[in-house]
Amino acid sequence: MASELEPEVQGPDRSLLECSAEETAGKWLQATDLTREVNQHLAHYVPKIYCRGPNPFPQKEDMLAHQVLLGPMEWYLCGEDPELGFSKLEQTNKPSHLCGRVFKVGEPTYSCRDCAVDPTCVLCMECFLGSIHRDHRYRMTTSGGGGFCDCGDTEAWKEGPYCQKHELNTSEIEEEEDPLVHLSEDVIARTYNIFAIMFRYAVEILTWEKESELPPDLEMVEKSDTYYCMLFNDEVHTYEQVIYTLQKAVNCTQKEAIGFATTVDRDGRRSVRYGDFQYCEQAKSVIVRNTSRQTKPLKVQVMHSSIVAHQNFGLKLLSWLGSIIGYSDGLRRILCQVGLQEGPNGENSSLVDRLMLSDSKLWKGARSVYHQLFMSSLLMDLKYKKLFAVRFAKNYQQLQRDFMEDDHERAVSVTALSVQFFTAPTLARMLITEENLMTIIIKTFMDHLRHRDAQGRFQFERYTALQAFKFRRVQSLILDLKYVLISKPTEWSDDLRQKFLEGFDAFLELLKCMQGMDPVTRQVGQHIEMEPEWEAAFTLQMKLTHVISMMQDWCALDEKVLIEAYKKCLAVLTQCHGGFTDGEQPVTLSICGHSVETIRYCVSKEKVSIHLPVSRLLAGLHVLVSKSEVAYKFPELLPLSELSPPMLIEHPLRCLVLCAQVHAGMWRRNGFSLVNQIYYYHNVKCRREMFDKDIVMLQTGVSMMDPNHFLMIMLSRFELHQIFSTPDYGKKISSETTHKDLVQQNNTLIEEMLYLIIMLVGERFSPGVGQVNATDEIKREIIHQLSIKPMAHSELVKSLPEDENKETGMESVIEAVAHFKKPGLTGRGMYELKPECAKEFNLYFYHFSRAEQSKAEEAQRKLKRQNKEDTALPPPVLPPFCPLFASLVNILQSDVMLLIMRTVLQWTVEHNGHVWSESMLQRVLHLIGMALQEEKQHLENVMEEHVVTFTFTQKISKPGEAPNNSPSILAMLETLQNAPYLEVHKDMIRWILKTFNAIKKIRESSSTSPVAETEGTIMEESSRDKDKAERKRKAEIARLRREKIMAQMSEMQRHFIDENKELFQQTLELDASISAVLDNSPMVSDMTHTALGPAQTRVPEQRQFVTCILCQEEQEVKVESRAMVLAAFVQRSTVLSKNRSKFIQDPEKYDPLFMHPDLSCGTHTGSCGHIMHAHCWQRYFDSVQAKEQRRQQRLRLHTSYDVENGEFLCPLCECLSNTVIPLLLPPRNIFNSRLHFSDQPNLTQWIRTISQQIKALQVLRKEENTPNTALSKNLENVDELQLPEGFRPDFHPKNPYSESIKEMLTTFGTATYKVGLKVHPNEEDPRVPIMCWGSCAYTIQSIERILNDEDKPLFSPLPCRLFGFTTTTPHQHCLTFRKHLLPSSPNDLIIIDDCLRSLTRFAAAHWTVASLSVVQGHFCKLFASLVPGDNHGDLPCILDIDMFHLLVGLVLAFPALQCQDFSGISLGTGDLHIFHLVTMAHIIQILLTSRTEENGMDQENASGEEELAVLALYKTLHQYTGSALKEMHSGWHLLRNVRAGIMPFLRCSALFFHYLNGVPSPPEIQATGTSHFEHLCNYLSLPNNFICLFQENKEIMKLLIESWCHNTEVKRYLEGERDAISYPRESNKLIDLPEDYSSLINQASNFLCPKSGGDKSRAPTLCLVCGTLLCSQSYCCQTELEGEDVGACTAHTYSCGSGVGIFLRVRECQVLFLAGKTKGCFYSPPYLDDYGETDQGLRRGNPLHLCRERFKKIQKLWHQHSITEEIGHAQEANQTLVGIDWQHL
Ligand SMILES: [Zn+2]
Ligand SMILES: [Zn+2]
Ligand SMILES: [Zn+2]
Ligand SMILES: [Zn+2]
């Protein structure tokens, strides 16, 4: 339908091709009204070039546009051939010293953490590599597109602003030079003309809003009825919605719809239909109807084709302007002039203004084109950048308003350009002073937050999705404010002061709206019905955090500003507190003879808010006043006397009390929103401007008032005043038992209050509060973090507050406090606290969470115990307070404080009921400790004449006052030190007493006021020894108990053993008995072992007992008993492949009989080694299946394994498995009943006999296949046929195996066939036995490669256990196997061994369940490939056969023939001859394909016998190949080649015959290192000089070699017409990765999507196997695979890795494992930063370097075929991985 209506694509007008650029330009030069002339030209030609049909033809359009439209302009501009003109301009140009490279999406950018003025200053890769910063602490990120390189911008860098390349030009630009001086007058005039016309035209047409009418001067004479239905991008509808809608609306295929949607998303608009108006209108209405249901509809316009044509050309024109100005800075300046020139409508009418102001109406593509033009023009010209910045600032409010209405991301909005001006210090300063930018930004921000409550505070209660969306957009304004403030002024002008303070006023207005927002009231009785909105307020707070800090930083720089700001802030706070005491009855509190008046207020009853930014800003400023000493220099200028301390502390105190009450469980009914708020209040992201400042505010308050008054108010706010003003509260409470909960609650509140006092006194590490600097502060943070546990760099960074430049300051101090420990193969590098820093540990560090505090306490005590110290954790020595805060310490010796201490101690001494708690006591002890430290400090630092007024020791020595006459604090402590219930605190109490005595001594020696004698000192001393002994005894008991528990624990961790205790014991016993048996048996160890042939070493029969892991019953492995099976996983593999482009095209027709030497597609079998009864496994699998079905019905979830494909997890170790291998006895022994070893035929005779037998079989076969009518003739033939002697083709041997074993043989055989060929299971298929042999051969080959690559000996070092016994113990083995250390530990070798043995024996036994004639047929064909017979036409030539696969096939198929042979030839003889024959064929193969050149280093000494023999053989070959074989003269080289080439084959063969026949390997082969050539030959019954083989069988070999060489393929190879594999085959490796990760990013950023023509790929992904870069996770590169759409990675795995893939997602720095369509996981990448950590997602941006060990580990996983298993384990461990649509990657 649609296609009929669509008009034909119109071809280009012939006249276009004849249009001459030069002529047109000539006409224009003559023109009087150039504008009209040009417009006419455009009106005529543009619609003839653009938009000629439904689809754009970009190349043709560009070509024509250049010739007809742009060409004339270039001619006009240059006044000559533009090629000449432009190159002249280029030559005279003095290029800019700015780089200005605009970043592409995904391009790496670099910032220097040492030198960049702020983190937005970045370099492109080229500049970075040529800069000094490459040796600094740089940060690497990938660009999101937009933004440009700041190289050459002296304002962006503190040091090294130029790279080497851009430095070259700096010498000449000393003074600002007008770039126009390099241009001639003519050129200037013409450029001006043409730029003005073209720029205006482009702006005009791009901002044109009519849909079918052109501007009058472009209107055409005859207008066709051709329209576009134009679909626009929005951020509301999803890809899927758009695709679905388009399919409906314009009747296109899904593929076309995807194409449309992709373009719409990328360019912002795309025509989806072309035709007459009606036709387009119809599509539009369908789209609108379909998308308007839930949301606003998609934007669609029906536009006349000529408008679209002009707009397309308009865009082209802007890009053209961008490229033209690249020739000359002069041209650039002219364009800037044109752009900023005020238009006819005055203010805001310049072209630049017009574009900016219509930004939100333009589509994405248009925006990005003009933004780019701005970047390459206005932002590159320093003079005009300033003017542009002014225009931007003037339009700021409007632009932001537009942006708020627009739904596009900020990255495509013109507002995103703010970063370009606001971060440039001089521009920012200019905009602040001249355009009042700070105030404008803040006011604009306030404009957009209109919801206020009655008090004028922000209100986010009814917070809708739309509001949330707008709120997110508003936040970009805060970002702008941050940019403006990021670089701090070094000099202040009066103007700047004034404008900054104006901005500060506006900012205070903003904070005022936040002060007290989102208040909460405690919920009593009912739980809250709905969680109140709290996130918006916190988001705002979080976003503003850095701005608040920066405001303070600015204030700190100028004393005048600081004083003014302080005054303003105080005024606003006073306003906020207006009516603070109104309406409330003041209440008088009194304790200890002190009394104070305060308001009646209860946190638990009235409203309270966490948001107090004004108070906190004032606290910050107060600290600055203290730090900068303004307070002492200009006290008269500060309103210090106006400060009302009770007012200052009121709200922060309420907030802290709220936290305490929440902690005491009083606010449970208020739900999670409050818990979350409290969490963020303390969180590292907020605390700096929240919690920390509240503490400072209280410190400020205490230092300005009577500490007794402060404490009383505090007691009152904590609602504890009653308790401490009531004597004998403890006794009273303990007598009442009803209020347990309330007592508990009060206890927590008391603890919290004590903690708060500790913080007020102890937290003096902010410069200004205490006499410290910023380094001390950060050091202390780190010390306390590392006191919890050693930490990785990233962990540490996360726990520290970041400043606006994302710096924590950590690197500068970390060395001083911590040691770095490098990471191993896994894990990360760790920082450990230096031991000498432990003394600075403060248990009550205010940034600890509760959990951290208890962890740190435990760790520190443990450390002390290890160092054999007492376990007291006394308060550290603190730095002195700054003078403004100095009086704060008196709180410790205030009467109320002493009362509190005494009360708590009294309770403890009384030790009754629950009025006191250990933490309460611990805190009091800590406070006493702090007071003692303080006094000691004072005494030690006292000046001669001064008297220390801090007399805590004196005060605590005095007994309590009447009427109680309670003992002194000191006396109570002495009592407590022997209290049996205070074991944990004894060390601390002892420390206190010791310190007390030390202070006493100092006081005595300085003869200051004497301190009362402690009565109990002597007692203390004597009791100490007794105590010590007692404690030692207890410690010993504790240690024993601990050890016992540890032992139990480790027992439990081995949960397998725990669950299977009996089994474990059994196995142990079994193990013991078996090894005993083996030790006693006369082993054949000193004989030479022979693995095959008549001389095969006889091994005593071993009985094999195994235990089923499921029913735990033990059973002997026997031929006739029930089958035992091993869990196994079969998979296709390309790990050994030498040709990744080859894969099985049509599995149904594929013939796997001969494996090609490129090993392009093999089948690998692996096993975890766990044994089950076949029937137990069957039952287990059935239950898994049933469970899965139920689960699917219920949840539609995936599992990590695919039950429908036969997958399951090993019930013991959870290894992924998909079938089972039966456990068998050596199968050869069963069939080798007829053993006559005397008089066996030699090779020649044997070949002859076998050939005869084959011939007989073939005749018989043919007859069987001929129709019955010829029966008589058949019989005749049989008679005619001379059956070889003793050959009885009618004989069918009886299968010796039990039914159960036979069934398992079929099961595993079918599974191998099904997986290996990817076909439906069919046990009858003749290819089943071939696949079984192939899997055996391939698995042996891959294990041989692993052992070889790892330099491991061929056989395990545990020969006794290897042989004939499989244990079920290795659960731990499985774990190590899982960790892929295979085969580095002996246990892993056992598993390989079990698996290979079972696999080999299975493959050898499989023929018994296959059709005899089929197996015979395979044998005949395999045999014929070496010994040519009559009936085999197209067999591969020997160059195209993998000889090891051939050997395995021949040996394993041979019994099918031999069982009918009664002539006395043994199986062993056959094996030997087959092996010799294949070996010789392999030698010939190696010689034919040998590639080594003879080098000059020929061995001079007389050649040995072997070398001569090889040379002779080679000469024969030379002769047979008709001299096509290259001549060689060095036998030495040849021999070396042959030996090297044949080694893998010999090693594989040794493994194969070892497992087949069970002959132990000679101990020599188990040694590491040497090549073992001789030992292998002996073991394999080969002569050491294997050329002897040829000589012994001269006659027959001559014939055979001749036949091999005469093959046409061999000829073609020798003549260079084709290729062949040569030997030895090298092991495959993963690709080489670069050392520096950024070069990978750079490579990927240049990578274009191969399908969507020149687009950047969004998720470039590197195949680590073959090095292909793919465009992953994107619609553009989806392909269809087996009827499903899959992403590029999944598609690639099918060709590259037979379904298994290893990728590196370059932009995420993440390794991706894929297996099949549904399985995948992410894996840690092999790139580490200097701190030994990976950076998945590239979030931290530290330089990353390749870690070879980790990369090797990944390669090992691949070599071991463990990728699928790794995915399985990852998915089991993390269920979310299961839900990912891996096939779309
Ligand atoms: Zn650059
Ligand atoms: Zn540069
Ligand atoms: Zn630097
Ligand atoms: Zn069982």
Ligand SMILES: [Zn+2]
């Ligand atoms: Zn297992």
Ligand SMILES: [Zn+2]
């Ligand atoms: Zn793509």
Ligand SMILES: [Zn+2]
């Ligand atoms: Zn690949």
